[in-house]
Amino acid sequence: ETGVTQTPRHLVMGMTNKKSLKCEQHLGHNAMYWYKQSAKKPLELMFVYSLEERVENNSVPSRFSPECPNSSHLFLHLHTLQPEDSALYLCASSRVAGEQYFGPGTRLTVL
Amino acid sequence: GENVEQHPSTLSVQEGDSAVIKCTYSDSASNYFPWYKQELGKRPQLIIDIRSNVGEKKDQRIAVTLNKTAKHFSLHITETQPEDSAVYFCAASTGSSNTGKLIFGQGTTLQVKP
Numbered sequence: 001e002t003g004v005t006q007t008p009r010h011l012v013m014g015m016t017n018k019k020s021l022k023c024e025q026h027l028g029h030n031a032m033y034w035y036k037q038s039a040k041k042p043l044e045l046m047f048v049y050s051l052e053e054r055v056e057n058n059s060v061p062s063r064f065s066p067e068c069p070n071s072s073h074l075f076l077h078l079h080t081l082q083p084e085d086s087a088l089y090l091c092a093s094s095r096v097a098g099e100q101y102f103g104p105g106t107r108l109t110v111l
Numbered sequence: 112g113e114n115v116e117q118h119p120s121t122l123s124v125q126e127g128d129s130a131v132i133k134c135t136y137s138d139s140a141s142n143y144f145p146w147y148k149q150e151l152g153k154r155p156q157l158i159i160d161i162r163s164n165v166g167e168k169k170d171q172r173i174a175v176t177l178n179k180t181a182k183h184f185s186l187h188i189t190e191t192q193p194e195d196s197a198v199y200f201c202a203a204s205t206g207s208s209n210t211g212k213l214i215f216g217q218g219t220t221l222q223v224k225p
Contacts, residue, residue, distance in 0.1 A: 042115075043155070043200060043215040056212055090154065099145065100213060102154040 003027045004103035006091050012109045013081065021076040021106045023091030031096045032074040034066060037088040037105070049074060050096055081110045113138040115203050117216025125224050130191050132219045134201035135183040143204040144177060144184045145213070150197045158199075159186070191223045 004025045013019050025032065034046040048056035049068040063085075065077040074091055091103040114137040124130050134144075145160035161168045161175045161184065168175050172191075177184040188195055198220050202213040 042117075042217045043202075045212060045214070048212055099157050099160065102147075102156070104154050 004091060004093055004101050006089075006103035006106050008106055009104060010107045010109075012111065013078070014111050015081060015083075017081075018077070018079040020078065021089055021091075021108075023074040023076075023093075023103055025072055025074075025091075025093035025101070025103075027093060027101060029093040029095055029098075029101070030071050031094050032068060032071075033092040033094075033100065034074065034076050035090040035092065035102075037090055043090070046076075078108075081108075083110050086110045113141060113203055113205050113214040115201060115214050115216040117201050117219060119219060120217060121220045121222070123222045123224065124191055126191060126193060128191055130188045130195070130221055130223075132186045132199055132201070132221070133183060134185070134203075134216050135181075136203040136214075137182065138203070138205045139179075139182065141182075141203040141205045144175070145202050145204075146173075146175060146186050147200045147202065147215075148197045149200065149218075155200060188221075191221075193223050193225050196221055196223045 007022045031050045033048050036044045045058050046060045047066045052068050063080050067075040086109045088105045088107050090105045092100040094100040117134045142163040146158050147155035148158045149155040159170050159173050159175050161177050172189050174187045198218045200218050201216040204213050
């Protein structure tokens, strides 16, 4: 399945590192989302971009910084993360208010 | 804001039996209710959804019912098979036409025993 892709699939980083997660969708959608999935917790919506504008920021700490340069690409820039930020980060895309298609996720471990 | 509660957190059934997962939501303005299935190590995938102008929707062995008055909706899987084993998430959307924001329930781990 290649509709929504994410890279890298796995990432291990120290608390002082800076890294970026990338998401790309090939479905012609115009909305993109970042979710955090931790063990024993529901999917947590982090950011929503619609028509390349950020329309939702769910009180996410500033150490997470999203970027949406165009309707096909979405990034999540990470810096000075904490061990509790270790989780699966899922990207999704949709037509505005339509069915959301998820990427495979990036498994992030912060040491 | 919207809050979605999902029960049970785990469910174990024998192959061939039915499984029911229930969700409640808090915001009466919610109008879209999808269900996602996430197999181990894989991405969530939409299996069925329902909008607030419909009370029930069925697709082969799966069905979803919606009670707007009580603000709850349920997923029904009949004739369960081992491949139905996965984590199931309900969600509700109160998004305006330009956000598509989904609030997810906590998930139900379904185990179908052969």
